[in-house]
Amino acid sequence: MKSFTTLTAAAATLLAGSSGLAAAFDDFWIFHKDASVSHGGGNVFNFVRQIDCHELWEAGEFPPRDDVSGGKFGVRFVGSESDPQVIEMNTVGVDLGHYTWYKDRGNALVDLNDNVLGHCDVVPIDLSCDGDDKWVGHSILFCHS
Numbered sequence: 001m002k003s004f005t006t007l008t009a010a011a012a013t014l015l016a017g018s019s020g021l022a023a024a025f026d027d028f029w030i031f032h033k034d035a036s037v038s039h040g041g042g043n044v045f046n047f048v049r050q051i052d053c054h055e056l057w058e059a060g061e062f063p064p065r066d067d068v069s070g071g072k073f074g075v076r077f078v079g080s081e082s083d084p085q086v087i088e089m090n091t092v093g094v095d096l097g098h099y100t101w102y103k104d105r106g107n108a109l110v111d112l113n114d115n116v117l118g119h120c121d122v123v124p125i126d127l128s129c130d131g132d133d134k135w136v137g138h139s140i141l142f143c144h145s
Contacts (some may be wrong), residue, residue, distance in 0.1 A: 027144045030087060030101075030120070031056060031127075033075075033137040045075040047089075051139055053129035060094065068098075079103070082124060083140050101141060109143055118145040 033056070044061040060076045065074035068090035079085035088100040091126045101109045101120045120143035128136045 026118075027142065029123075029139050030089075030141040030143065031059075031137055031139050032081060033061075033135050040058050045077075045089075046137075053127070053131070056127070056129065056137070057131070060062055062089065062091070081140055082122075084122060085139055087120075087141065101143070118143055120144070 029048050033044050033049055035086045044063055046056055046059040046061060048055045048059050048129055063074045065072055065076055068074050068088050069091050073090055073092050076088040085103050086100065089110050090098045099109055107119045107121060108116045109120050111115055120141040123139055123142040125139040
């Protein structure tokens with residue numbers, strides 16, 4: 001069983017991409033890149049420490065899926081960006097684990113053993129980034145231990 005700090009420490013390494021960040025952090029954002037304006041990608045989820053263009057450029061991308069059980073990599077999203085109900089994340093292959101956030105369970109973030117690792121709040125922030133790959137996106141959740 002991984003603790004929230006272990007999850008975020010592993011996420012820090014993955015999310016930092018080429019920056020080499022390996023320090024543990026307790027808080028992270030779940031962000032959605034909008035496919036309608038992205039070039040070479042989009043309609044993907046990112047997990048980042050802060051909402052800024054540089055960190056989002058470097059972050060790993062997780063595709064939306066209807067089912068992320070077992071060995072299925074990606075994010076299952078139920079609800080809307082402004083009113084999410086369930087967000088299930090399976091990071092098989094990058095070994096961050098398999099976690100689910102439930103709105104109807106007090107905003108709890110739980111592991112596969114139903115241990116509460118933290119809580120996430122709906123915090124909508126729109127962001128537009130220009131560069132070689134222009135896109136817009138939206139934060140969905142801010143998670144904390």
